[in-house]
Amino acid sequence: MPVGTKQRLKQSTYEVVELCAGAGGQALGLERAGFEHQLAIELDEHACSTLLMNRPNWDVRTGDVADTQVWKPADFEGVDLLAGGVPCPPFSIAGKQLGASDERDLFAWAVEQVATIRPRALMLENVRGLSTPRFAPYRQRILDRLAVLGYEPFWRLLSASDYGVPQLRPRFVLIALRKEDAPYFSWPSPAEFAPSVGMALFDQMAANGWRHADAWSKIANDVAPTIVGGSKKHGGADLGPTRAKAAWLQLGVDGKGIANEPPARSAPHPLKTPPRLTIEMVSRLQGWNRGEWEFSGRKTAQYRQIGNAFPPPVAQAIGKSIVSAFDHIELSSTSTTQTQADPLYDLLRRHPEGVSENSLLNEIPPATSEQLGKWLSSLALDFNIDIRTVNGERIFKLGDFRGFLGQEDHFRHEYIEQHRSRVS
Structure with a gap:
């Protein structure tokens, strides 16, 4: 932390451009924190x-955030904050964790816009999922790119329940700041209290005089599991896969659908027939206050918007x-970024000419040929791996990053053109 420096003159507001803004959970939270939106871009109508x-x-624009016909990043050069909640399937287990090989991946592309804006x-x-060892090479590439651009990054896994939201909802958050601002950044302190589902929703469950609302x-009497908004490709409005529904049932909630009215x-x-949540109840569990935000569309569309949102209190903090x-x-203390290195990626990166299979096995004990093959297959989802044979031995060389960075010939474009109505 710099010593003896003077505090800057505070601005009343700061400006933000938000990518993949969704239904406004992050937007509302940032607004509460003092940001004004110059632009919000979202694919879902x-x-x-x-x-x-x-x-x-x-200024809300509908369309593919990477389409220069929708917006031009250079028009917003110098904005205070570039924010967004880019698609999650590339890093989720449900999405098969394809990372840069997933046509929906926009994380590296969003980082690349820092160079222009x-x-x-x-x-x-x-x-x-983005915080797991599977994506250590991907994360390191992000850190390296931000360093080249002159920004200091901070990663952290945050749970919504730590910020007063009655829901677990862990999210992996990346913050990057210019060198002059970075020493003053610290992650927000957790709230002292997170209400249980019963506390948060009692008034709504009792709205029609339900005799068993107290019971x-x-x-x-616990915080909710993560609310799952789901994909346009799958089903209607329910509270998630089998394991999630079982967790909801432990809280006295039928997770197989969304109700139109309270009980x-x-x-x-509830031990005989557990109630279902209403749209208003789900929005409360995501951190919206009653009556402060309306949602467009029919029940399933509203539920998806809410379920896929970033909780406003977390964004605000x-x-x-x-x-x-x-x-x-x-600050009394500053934040640092600790990253989990991937030994295979680090070794290949340090030897741009390539590394032999025997050298890889010797340098990354206790790796076996089978384990090495799995690691290389995983790494190849995010980076091209060039393989050649020299004197009967295979040589592995780290190639280009496979992710979308704005390339006109990237495989992402064909996918978006063919499947836009199903992308979420």
Whole structure:
């Protein structure tokens, strides 16, 4: 932390461009933290309608965020914050963790926009999967690129329940700041309290005079599992796969669908017939306050928008930390980034001419040929691996990153053109 430096003159507001803005969870949180939206871009038409329904004066653009016909990053050079919640399937188990080989991957592309926009800060969030060893090489490439661009990065896995949201919802968040602001950044401190599902939803469950609302509230005495918005390709509005539904059932909730109304006064005891959540209840569990945000579309479309959102209180807490860094408010301690190195990627990166199979096996004990093959197959999802044979021995060379960075000939374009209506 710099010593003896003066605190900057605070600005009343800062400007943000938001990529893949969804239905506005991150947008609302950043607004609460003091950011004004210059632009919000989203592919889903229902979500765009939601944004405009709630903030009619915003510049909201519908379309592929990587399409220069939708927006031109250079037009927003110097904005204070570039933020977004780019697609999660490339890093999720449900999406098969294809990373850079997934046509929907926009994480590296979003980082690349820093080179054009030169924001004071970057904020990107994604699923927990991005924090796992599988994506250590991918993360290292991101860190290396940001260093070249003159930014200091910070990674952290955050849980929504640590910020007063009655839901677990772990998200992996990347913050990157210019060198002059980075020493003043610190991750937000956890809230003192997160309400249980029963506490958060009691008034809504009791809205029609349900006789067993008190009993239900005592059963729902923990925070919720992660709400799953789902994909346009699969099903309607329910609370997730089998394991998630079982967790909801432990909280006295039927996760097989979404109700139109709270339980009636004469509805059965929750141990006999657990109630289903309404759209309003789901939005409360995501951190929206009652009546502060409307959602466009029918029930399934509304549920997807809410379920895929970034909880506003979490975005607000992170946004305030970024504002504090901009204002150069001195800290008692600073944040650092600790990354889990991938030995195979590091070794190949240090030897651009290539490494023999025997050398790889010797340098990465206790690797076997079978394990090495699996590691190389995983690495090849994110990077091209060139293989040649010299004197009967295979030589492996790390090639180019496979991810989309804006290339006109990238395989992503054909996929988006053919499947746009199903991309979510």
